[in-house]
Amino acid sequence: MRLTDQSIASVQSLAELRAAIRSGAFNDHTAGLAPGKLQCNIAILPAAYALDFLRFCLRNPKPCPIVGVGETGDPSLPTLGPDIDIRHDLPRYRLYRDGKFSDEVTDIAAHWRDDMMTVALGCSFTFERALMAAGIPMRHVEQNRTVPMYRTTLPLEGGGVFGGTMVVSMRPLRGGDVPRAVEICARYPLAHGAPVHVGDPAAIGIAALDRPDWGDAVTILPDEVPVFWACGVTSQNTLLSAGIPLVITHAPGHMLISDIDEDAALPIWKP
The missing domain is CATH 3.40.1640.10 (PSTPO5379-like)
Incomplete structure (x- = not known):
């Protein structure tokens, strides 16, 4: 409930x-x-x-x-x-x-x-609140959806039986907001820190943003770019x-x- x-x-x-x-x-x-x-x-x-x-x-x-x-x-x-x-x-x-x-x-x-x-x-709730407090909107919050998450080709450093590739979460941001978002998130290294990739999803092995592996797809407006953060689902x-x-x-x-x-x-x- x-x-x-x-x-x-x-x-x-x-x-x-x-x-x-x-x-x-x-x-x-x-x-x-x-x-x-x-x-x-x-x-x-x-x-x-x-x-x-x-x-x-x-x-x-x-x-x-x-x-x-x-x-x-x-x-x-x-x-x-x-x-x-x-x-x-x-x-x-x-x-x-x-x-x-x-x-x-x-x-x-x-x-x-x-x-x-x-x-x-x-x-990621930590940096999301910091971004919204700075006036940078979170689309999945606006649309009441779970943030979209994707498997990537970004390699991880193995440890014993554990390894694989990184999972990322994506939030669309206005291009002008990206530098400020990077600055804010970098202050929170224990909450995934700064983004790991900005722009072309294919560069990190993501075929389609409208088909996330976890969570829900969100709207990306014409003046926005996809921004990707390392995700705890990894x-x-x-x-x-x-x-x-x-x-x-x-x-x-x-x-x-x-x-x-x-x-x-x-x-x-x-x-």
Whole structure:
């Protein structure tokens, strides 16, 4: 269900929002909720594969920016919030067995195992809010659609059983807005950072913008160019390609809302 406008207004704190998610009172997407708080992509996998996966993410920080790592068998993520329990605190989860989709659920307590480990990755919601605050519109938000995502030919650095090519998300921007968008997004390296490509989709192996591999196609106006960002779906695609016996992820758009301010995604150094 989606909380009504009235019930959203009645949620006075992040703790109350997390309680609504944990109880099952809220199981819809998290876009627009808890503004200013870092939202996270989630991957939960057996610890036997975790070192290789972390190595893969560190070698590919644009699509897979690590923002938190749990202990083996421990569902908490204390660096992202003192009361987080990853078994209950996402609105929806997806389960994959041997690289194939198995189920979508609102709680994973029944599927949690003592050998499971959680990895949290940065999310594009952070830079999207920064762009909209700067007056740069997001077409998929205007059209109430899921951002379009595409497989590409951009190679990734492998790590153990993990590898492949990058998945990107696309947002059409006016040509004059592109330099400002690059500048803004570069400030958020833990939320995919600056775009990886601007312009011709064929140059990165995308045949047709109106046929995304995930999400929904959006309108591109005559004065706009397609701009592509590294996408967190890269990690899910890579996990599935590895054929691991059990992987649990967030359902697209149904993120973990952390206690961390989005500005914590800013680097502590100046480029």
